[in-house]
Amino acid sequence: MTRMTRETRRAACEPRFAALAIRGARRRASRPRVEQRASDARRYSTAHHFAKRKPLA
Secondary structure (H helix, E strand, O other), X not given: OOHXXXXXXXXXXXXXXXHHHHHHHHHHHOOOHHHHHHHHHHHHOHHHHHHXXXXXX
16 A cells, blocks of 8 residues: 555544645655656556466466
8 A cells, every 4th residue: 555545544534634645645746757657657567466466376
């Protein structure tokens, strides 16, 4: 689970963390696009998807 989902889930039940989650999301959004695209590709690549799964055998 990424930091963003953890922060936003916490913000849902604790109003105190709402500002923190928003600020964190904005900080990540302000990163250079190239770096973000690279991390997204790594996160959603099929190789990574299958690497996480248990072998079917």
